[in-house]
Amino acid sequence: MMAMCSKKAYLKRRSVDNKYDVDTNIFQVKFDCLKDNIVKIHQGDPVMCQQCETVLNKHSKIQEDVQNQQFGKQLWICEFCNHKNYVQIEKEEIPTNEDTIYLIQSAQEQQMQIEDADNSIIFCIDNSGSMSSTVEIKGKINFKHGISAEEYEMLKQFIEPGDEHQIWPQFNTKHVTHVSRKQCVMAAIEQQIGELKKKNPNKIVGLVTFNNEVVVYGDGSEVPITIAGDRLFKQDEIENLLDGTAKQLMKYPVKAQAETLLKKFEKLQEKGQTALGPALISALQLAKIGKPGSMIIICTDGLANLGLGSLDNDANKQFYEDLGAFASQCGVVISVVTIKGEGCKVDILGALSEKTNGTVTRVRPEDIEKDFANILKDELVGTQVQLFVNLHRALKFRGEDDPTLSNKLKRDIGNATIATTQTFEYQLKNDQELQKEQIDIKDLKNVPFQIKVNYTNLHGDRLMRVVTQLVSTTENVKEAEEEAQVEVIHKRMAQKTAQIAKKGNYQEAQSYNDQWDGYVQKNAVINNNVSNKEKNFSFQAHNLKLQTAVQKQEVRKEKVQKPPPQQQSQQQQPSFFEKVASFIKGDEKKQQQAQIPEPSQQKASIQQQDSPQLQKRVNPVKQNVEKCKAQNMQLEKEMNRKRSLSCSDDEDAEMADLFQFEQGKY
Ligand SMILES: [Zn+2]
Structure with missing residues (x-):
């Protein structure tokens, strides 16, 4: 220990x-x-020392009270503070x-009613529009949770030749596979549920999803509860709503519910904004029932921007700190998994994990699976x-x-x-x-x-x-160094460096780290030990990551203090979704590039069709186009907002690193 x-x-x-x-x-x-x-x-x-509260222990010396200052008692001179304690202790009570x-x-004495139910794991998953963005993964991978036929129908009209693979799994070649963030999250949850079924079949697994509404599925056995509209702004209402129903929603263990739960998630379509705050309140209502040690894994790819805890500005920092403190009291651990791509304000969300001793990570979509596994291994004790x-x-x-x-x-x-x-x-x-x-x-x-x-x-x-x-x-430093275990030094320097940096004192953090790094790597006595030398070598990679995080934050801080005189906006290639969005907006130039007929032409061609059979076939397509337009307008709005708030490079990645180093998780 x-x-x-x-x-x-x-x-x-x-x-x-x-x-x-x-x-x-x-x-x-x-x-x-x-x-x-x-x-x-x-x-x-x-038995404690009256002066310094040291507990009487194996190394304490108990003497008979020769001066008989306290009749019938023994004398214990505290080995820490030298205080004379008169104690009455049986020999077998001395440790x-x-x-x-x-x-x-x-x-029992505390009259605590610890429920029989096992503790639970709640996956609190972002299902906003951006979760449909795809990444290229090397090699051909079969993802079960591909795009549905319905979704494909809706999207294919906007696809530029050559871009089909972005939505159509068949276009994946043996060299690359295109998968969406949601597919990656699904695969990760499925993997973990599979593991839990084997190792922890009685664990209850719950699901909460969020976009412009929060859907509380629980174990998937009941009709889910949807929280939307004004409710997203009212913590009391969300808590009251779930207070009575949480037990109903978290009834059955994972061994019975796994398939049902996964299917529910698979059917959901990614759309809309990111009501992360209200989702978290809901997840906490589910997690706090049952034994302490329940875990919430929040997985998001964007900025919380709807309802309570919206991070459009920093005013809601306290919201996350308060929820973290409450979760800690309930013995609930919250881990925050953010997906690389958009800014999520890890510096603020991280408070949830900091207060509950969960984990903060920033991962590529294809690494979510591994990340979930690591998080679930770190159980509460x-x-x-x-x-x-x-x-x-x-x-x-x-x-x-x-x-x-x-x-x-x-x-x-x-x-x-x-x-x-x-x-x-x-x-x-x-x-x-x-x-x-x-x-x-x-x-x-x-x-x-x-x-x-x-x-x-x-x-x-x-x-x-x-x-x-x-x-x-x-008094001879070499004697102490000969016995050194470098991993303890590594742990200390990592934690302390991150701690100083997280307070915004980047230069101090750097010089602290430099000093310790120089000592541990160059000290001849310490490195005389082969095992220490090897450990030093392998720690270098970790420390480099830490130093990079600190330095980047330092540069960023300087930039904020001294903004450049002229800001140059970077011209980037429009993404598939941007093309769709600009098409719907009616940007002529981009329409020509995309070689998609104008909506008016489409309309005209539809009107020319007289056959009722054809009309019947065309109508659903028309409806889909309308639906798709509305969704993509929303998506574009969301993307614009995110773009204005995101950093040019990935500040969240460095913040996540600092959180991990501070907790000694590296
Ligand atoms: Zn003492």
Whole structure:
């Protein structure tokens, strides 16, 4: 659970502090072990130091109270703060392991009604117009979820010769396949549902889709609930509507519902805007029933621009932070998957994952499948997690935001997943501080470290896990470096760099990263170890990605501060959808290019047909043309709006990288 970078704590004497010092005084805390029950629950309550709240542990020294200051009690001089505690403790209550679990309050005592139902996975999927955009994938791939005959009929009249493959799967060659974003998402969901059916057949899988309305399918067994119009702007109404029906909508496990659910999604047509906010509120209503540990995967390819949480401006940042905080309280993990192409404002949506310890990714459509799989692997292990770290009084934390912080620290983690990792740096207090506390480091042969984790497990029990380690000290830096595990340094530098950068301090982030990178890559003692050398080599690629993200953000920030005197608009080749849209608008020049007859000519030719049989055949086509026109006008409007808001290059990709590095997921 607690891993020291080096088995030796390096005690470097100094008269003044340097918060950017680099050495092996780093440790990390991973939460994956909250899942296992190998450590048995310790009998009795934790005994804590009255001054520093260290928990009495394996390394504590209990003496008989020779001076008899407190009759019948024993003396425990706290090994962290030196406080004299008088305690009454049976010998068998003294922990014999470095790792101990205490039961604070059982689920029963808290009168928590944890439902029998398994936790759930809600796919909250964008079905707006842009989801029909296609990408070229190398090689011939058979996608089951192709375009329907009806959709093809509607679109083929606008197809330019040579562009048929964009909508017609038969035109895919053995060299390339054209697939839409929606097809990729469908394939990814299908793959995951298949896996869940095998490994987790009782898991309930729900579906919520959003475009200019939100459709809540749940497990697919009931008539879906549609949220549209004014309701998209009213959180109370959405919550009330689903409060009574969520259980009905999430009844059957994936083993029974998989096929039905997939078919419902397949039939949907991609159109309209992006009501992401209202969809998220709905998904949360479904996810919060049942056991903690439910997961929401939001998958979107565009900017939330309709209803609550619309991101046309930044005013709605708070909306996502509040929803994230609420989800965390419910033990729901939210992951945000954005598809490369259009701007999604990952910096704001990322708050959902940051608050719930989910994952933020930016992926190509063809990588969604792999991405979903990774997200689902990162399961929740505890909720309402608080981490307390105690250092020996001769030490203090380094590089923390609070400059007054000394040797005690608390971090609110909220949800903890298998991948959740926290890192810390520490150093010897400066000469003045040591003198004040009358500490002679010659007496410090070793120093204790303790972490306390308060958390609620997935059964609802409130527990405290305490890990205490004794680490020997050295004043010789080489001795500490000889024992170094570089991956702990990597984790720390990645997290801290991303953390500084996310606050907008890009230059500081770069110099922090440069300093650590130089240290870990060039230090002869550290690299003398073959394993460290190899790990350093493979970390370089990750760090390059991180450095690139920071540098690009820095450049972007400068551009915003100093806009170029003349803005040149880039002329791009019109896409298929742009051609369709401009055709409908009646742009003559583009019509000629597209070699499509004018609508008036089409009309005339239709009027010439006298045969009633022919009329019968033509009428549906006419209707389709009208329908298609309306849809494409909407699509064009949406695309124009998105274009004006999107960055010239992919800022969202770098933001997603920063979120991942900060969480230590790389
Ligand atoms: Zn103490």
